[in-house]
Amino acid sequence: xxxxxxxxxxxxxxxxxxxxxxxxxxxxxxxxxxxxxxxxxxxxxxxxxxxxxxxxxxxxxxxxxxxxxxxxxxxxxxxxxxxxxxxxxxxxxxxxxxxxxxxxxxxxxxxxxxxxxxxxxxxxxxxxxxx
Numbered sequence: 001x002x003x004x005x006x007x008x009x010x011x012x013x014x015x016x017x018x019x020x021x022x023x024x025x026x027x028x029x030x031x032x033x034x035x036x037x038x039x040x041x042x043x044x045x046x047x048x049x050x051x052x053x054x055x056x057x058x059x060x061x062x063x064x065x066x067x068x069x070x071x072x073x074x075x076x077x078x079x080x081x082x083x084x085x086x087x088x089x090x091x092x093x094x095x096x097x098x099x100x101x102x103x104x105x106x107x108x109x110x111x112x113x114x115x116x117x118x119x120x121x122x123x124x125x126x127x128x129x130x131x
Contacts, residue, residue, distance in 0.1 A: 008108070009076075009078065009079070009108060012075075012076045012078070012079065013079070013108075013110070013123075015047065015049055016049070016075055016076075016079060016081060016110060017110070017112075017121055019040060019043040019044055019047055019049065020040060020043075020112045020114075020119055020121070021119055022043055023036060023039045023040050023043055023114070024036075024114055024118075024119040026039070027039060027114070028117075029085075029114060029115050029116060029117060030085075030115075031085065031114070032085060033072075033083050033084065033085045033114075036083050036085065036112075036114045037053065037072060037073070037083050040073070040083070041053055041073075044075070049075060049076070050075070050076060050077065051073050051074065051075040051076075051081075052071070052073065052074040052075075053072070053073055054070055054071070054072065055070070055071045055073070055074045056068050056069070056070050056071075057069050057070075057071065057100075057103050057104050058103070059099075059103050069099065069100055069103045071100050071104070074104065078106050078107075078108055079106070079108050079109065079110060080097055080100045080101050080104065080106065080108070080109040080110075080124075081109070081110050081112065082096070082097050082100070082109065082110070082111045082112070083112055083114065084111060084112065084113040084114070084115065085113070085114050085115045086113060086115055087115060089111055089113055089120060089122055093111055093122075094111070094122070094124055097109040097111060097124040098124060098126050101124065101126035102126060106126070107125055107126045107127070108123075108124075108125060108126075109123070109124035109125075109126070110122070110123060110124065111124060
């Protein structure tokens with residue numbers, strides 16, 4: 001079953017990643033995350049990729065709102081895209097993206113780290129085992 005999850009939404013995933021690769025190719029490493037977010041927004045617009053930026057969503061506990069999450073990007077109404085400009089992606093980054101996915105009731109996330117000489121891409125799939 002894991003193989004099917006990896007192939008789910010392959011076209012959309014490829015469009016997101018190719019956009020990020022283009023941004024990284026032009027800018028390279030060394031900028032703040034907000035610079036990459038601005039550039040990726042322009043690239044998504046150029047490629048007609050639907051997205052929400054700095055999208056705020058509610059977090060619920062037992063049916064009551066207990067707070068808000070702010071997602072870097074929510075793409076194609078199904079992907080949480082977390083932008084990073086860090087030395088290393090850690091387990092905490094994965095846990096945060098899984099919490100975002102749970103909050104928006106979706107399964108697919110990407111962590112894009114622009115700080116490396118080559119864009120670092122990590123896929124995050126939310127499953128009930130993490131809840």
